[in-house]
Amino acid sequence: xxxRLPRSFYRRSALDVAPDLLGQVLVRLLPNGMxxxxxxxxxxAYLPRDPASHAFNGKTRRNAVMxxxxxxxxxxxxxxxxxxxxxxxxxxxxxxxxLLRAAQPVEGxxxxxxxxxxxxxxxLCSGPGKLxxxxxxxxEQNGEDLVRGRTVWIERGEPLPARRIARGPRVGVxxxxxxxxRFWEAASPFVSKGRPGPPAPKRRI
DNA sequence: CATATGATCCGCT
DNA sequence: GCGGATCATATGA
Numbered sequence: 453x454x455x456r457l458p459r460s461f462y463r464r465s466a467l468d469v470a471p472d473l474l475g476q477v478l479v480r481l482l483p484n485g486m487x488x489x490x491x492x493x494x495x496x497a498y499l500p501r502d503p504a505s506h507a508f509n510g511k512t513r514r515n516a517v518m519x520x521x522x523x524x525x526x527x528x529x530x531x532x533x534x535x536x537x538x539x540x541x542x543x544x545x546x547x548x549x550x551l552l553r554a555a556q557p558v559e560g561x562x563x564x565x566x567x568x569x570x571x572x573x574x575x576l577c578s579g580p581g582k583l584x585x586x587x588x589x590x591x592e593q594n595g596e597d598l599v600r601g602r603t604v605w606i607e608r609g610e611p612l613p614a615r616r617i618a619r620g621p622r623v624g625v626x627x628x629x630x631x632x633x634r635f636w637e638a639a640s641p642f643v644s645k646g647r648p649g650p651p652a653p654k655r656r657i
Numbered sequence: 658c659a660t661a662t663g664a665t666c667c668g669c670t
Numbered sequence: 671g672c673g674g675a676t677c678a679t680a681t682g683a
Contacts, residue, residue, distance in 0.1 A: 512669080626674080645677095
């Protein structure tokens with residue numbers, strides 16, 4: 453078991469944390485004692501005063517964790533189907549985080565496959581919704597402390613050299629797609645299939 | 658391979 | 671009531 457990333461790792465700009473999270477290991481301890489682990493290969497930064505961020509309009513019941521201490525898990529539900537995992541970054545009260553978008557499974561692949569209903573390793577965690585599903589993470593884990601908690605945390609992995617990190621626009625946002633705040637391991641088959649770019653024009657009949 | 662669409666819930670206007 | 675930090679499937683080239 454590698455050491456966990458310390459609080460100080462998270463208490464920085466999301467723009468620094470996001471690329472530095474690549475290669476680190478997201479770990480989950482299930483209620484039944486099973487341990488899941490995967491190398492993070494894709495992450496997106498959501499900054500203070502970022503129109504694409506849930507925190508943009510201030511603190512609410514839903515996004516409250518984003519305004520708490522760095523190093524906590526912000527898990528939220530969207531599209532009526534999916535949970536997403538973020539690591540809170542920056543200083544307490546800033547409301548900034550990094551969305552964990554994809555990972556390369558290394559431990560507990562069978563359990564992940566059960567959770568997902570698929571067994572191709574590349575399909576287990578290659579998207580933010582898939583990742584939470586594979587990990588069995590829901591609102592129950594919202595607010596969990598990644599530094600000292602017992603259900604989800606991030607361990608020190610092999611950091612990626614800058615030349616193996618690619619960056620581009622964030623996926624799925626309707627504003628701020630001009631910012632290249634999505635980072636991923638170049639050439640990894642475990643990244644999401646999300647397409648960056650402006651949203652398709654809404655069709656009017 | 659690419660684009661299209663339905664699923665299905667919650668927070669906020 | 672609308673639209674979202676999405677995914678799986680269906681359909682057509």
